[in-house]
Amino acid sequence: MAPQPLTAAGVRAxxxxxxGFFQRDPITxxxxxxxxxxxRRDGRILIAGRIVEDEAYLGQEDPAAHAHAGLTARNFVxxxxxxxxYVYFIYGNHxxxxxxxxxxxxxxxxxxxxxxxxxxxxxMSRTRGLVYSPSLPPSQLRAISSGPGRxxxxxxxxxxxxxxKDLTSRESDLWLADDGFCPEDIVTTPRIGIxxxxxxxxxxxxxxxxxxxxxxxx
DNA sequence: TTATAGATTGCCT
DNA sequence: GGCAATCTATAAT
Numbered sequence: 001m002a003p004q005p006l007t008a009a010g011v012r013a014x015x016x017x018x019x020g021f022f023q024r025d026p027i028t029x030x031x032x033x034x035x036x037x038x039x040r041r042d043g044r045i046l047i048a049g050r051i052v053e054d055e056a057y058l059g060q061e062d063p064a065a066h067a068h069a070g071l072t073a074r075n076f077v078x079x080x081x082x083x084x085x086y087v088y089f090i091y092g093n094h095x096x097x098x099x100x101x102x103x104x105x106x107x108x109x110x111x112x113x114x115x116x117x118x119x120x121x122x123x124m125s126r127t128r129g130l131v132y133s134p135s136l137p138p139s140q141l142r143a144i145s146s147g148p149g150r151x152x153x154x155x156x157x158x159x160x161x162x163x164x165k166d167l168t169s170r171e172s173d174l175w176l177a178d179d180g181f182c183p184e185d186i187v188t189t190p191r192i193g194i195x196x197x198x199x200x201x202x203x204x205x206x207x208x209x210x211x212x213x214x215x216x217x218x
Numbered sequence: 219t220t221a222t223a224g225a226t227t228g229c230c231t
Numbered sequence: 232g233g234c235a236a237t238c239t240a241t242a243a244t
Binding site for chain 2: 042055057064065066088090091092094096113116147148149151192193195
């Protein structure tokens with residue numbers, strides 16, 4: 001299945017999500033974020049993807065969450081105001097993007113795991129070191145942004161550039177937006193790639209969407 | 219000060 | 232399917 005592309009006008013018309021959207025518990029926010037657009041503006045270049053997979057990480061009571069250790073120099077964004085980007089470097093190679101949830105002082109976030117590229121596919125592919133053509137097979141289109149590290153690379157997300165950025169600010173070059181799209185069916189599974197609290201059903205994805213990471217399920 | 223595991227990916231057999 | 236790459240936070244000397 002090929003991605004469902006948007007026009008530049010379609011991307012610009014989408015309404016930016018406000019702080020109140022993120023000022024809720026991570027499970028509610030994670031579910032609500034599926035189908036929303038993640039948009040980057042790089043000068044005159046616009047890049048956008050539709051969120052199709054994410055995971056909720058709770059506060060200090062969640063052993064798998066970075067907030068579990070309490071407030072540190074690395075995770076301070078999680079304890080700050082909602083709607084801010086928490087970016088960390090993992091395995092010496094990749095960045096992962098989260099958005100902070102809950103009122104200020106309360107930790108919690110959503111990890112973005114995969115998006116369906118909808119605008120700027122050539123630019124994303126270039127950043128990913130891939131060669132783009134509209135007629136690529138699904139397996140190669142998936143490689144653009146299915147996976148937390150791949151998504152970040154496609155959007156040019158780094159810790160230096162984006163950590164602690166307010167994604168709800170009008171000036172931000174990275175934001176989330178609602179274009180009215182609503183996923184029909186959401187699947188819930190355990191989170192991926194963790195060992196602690198690995199049984200908790202806190203991963204969510206759009207059923208049947210080919211850009212969800214990992215093996216094809218449901 | 220040194221060791222190790224980690225919210226991953228891509229290349230190898 | 233297996234495993235190396237390669238940085239950082241945190242635990243262990």
